[in-house]
Amino acid sequence: ETGVTQTPRHLVMGMTxxxxxxxxxHLGHNAMYWYKQSAKKPLELMFVYNFKEQTENNSVxxxxxxECPNSSHLFLHLHTLQPEDxxxxxxxxxxxxxxxxxxxFGQGTRLTVV
Amino acid sequence: GNSxxxxxxxxxxxxxxxxxxxxxxxxxGYPSLFWYVQYPGEGLxxxxxxxxxxxxxxxxxxxxxYRKETTSFHLEKGSVQVSDSAVYxxxxxxxxxxxxxxxxxxLTVIP
Numbered sequence: 001e002t003g004v005t006q007t008p009r010h011l012v013m014g015m016t017x018x019x020x021x022x023x024x025x026h027l028g029h030n031a032m033y034w035y036k037q038s039a040k041k042p043l044e045l046m047f048v049y050n051f052k053e054q055t056e057n058n059s060v061x062x063x064x065x066x067e068c069p070n071s072s073h074l075f076l077h078l079h080t081l082q083p084e085d086x087x088x089x090x091x092x093x094x095x096x097x098x099x100x101x102x103x104x105f106g107q108g109t110r111l112t113v114v
Numbered sequence: 115g116n117s118x119x120x121x122x123x124x125x126x127x128x129x130x131x132x133x134x135x136x137x138x139x140x141x142x143g144y145p146s147l148f149w150y151v152q153y154p155g156e157g158l159x160x161x162x163x164x165x166x167x168x169x170x171x172x173x174x175x176x177x178x179x180y181r182k183e184t185t186s187f188h189l190e191k192g193s194v195q196v197s198d199s200a201v202y203x204x205x206x207x208x209x210x211x212x213x214x215x216x217x218x219x220x221l222t223v224i225p
């Protein structure tokens with residue numbers, strides 16, 4: 001248990017569906033991240049939020065829409081996904097100031113797009 | 115720029131063998147370095163870290179030393195166990211609060 005909780009753990013959705021992934025942390029962190037982990041590919045940083053402000057969008061398609069209502073919660077809204085979007089989506093959090101602070105990861109949401 | 119390169123896997127070892135997983139990095143400034151471990155079906159867990167040159171991080175028998183002169187942070191364990199089977203990721207973070215990960219090295223330990 002890392003203190004970062006992701007729900008749901010597994011999600012199967014059709015290409016026309018709309019769904020949301022949720023991430024929650026109560027570690028007092030003020031930076032939160034979404035990563036995509038696909039088989040045989042490096043971990044891909046998608047979005048970074050510092051103090052609820054989005055500071056990084058790594059050329060992610062608009063069918064992925066993040067939301068950070070407060071420092072403890074992060075969402076990833078999904079719509080009209082493609083089969084190649086099937087992957088493990090990992091949320092992480094850390095202290096925002098300076099290097100040296102490790103990132104804490106949730107257990108991930110295994111997403112399958114059919 | 116910032117990047118991490120770690121040895122390709124998969125690595126297969128017998129129980130009680132010595133483990134080394136190589137990791138080198140390029141970075142601007144003075145990064146912190148990390149090793150994370152991922153067990154099947156789970157997220158990444160921090161294994162150890164080092165925040166400045168010559169620091170040694172250690173945990174659960176694993177060690178890694180921050181070598182600025184060779185820009186390396188190799189992971190070692192003297193005697194692996196079956197329960198160490200997992201994927202290991204080397205990572206760095208800089209003052210800009212970005213984390214950069216290597217591609218991961220899969221380790222399988224056989225009895």
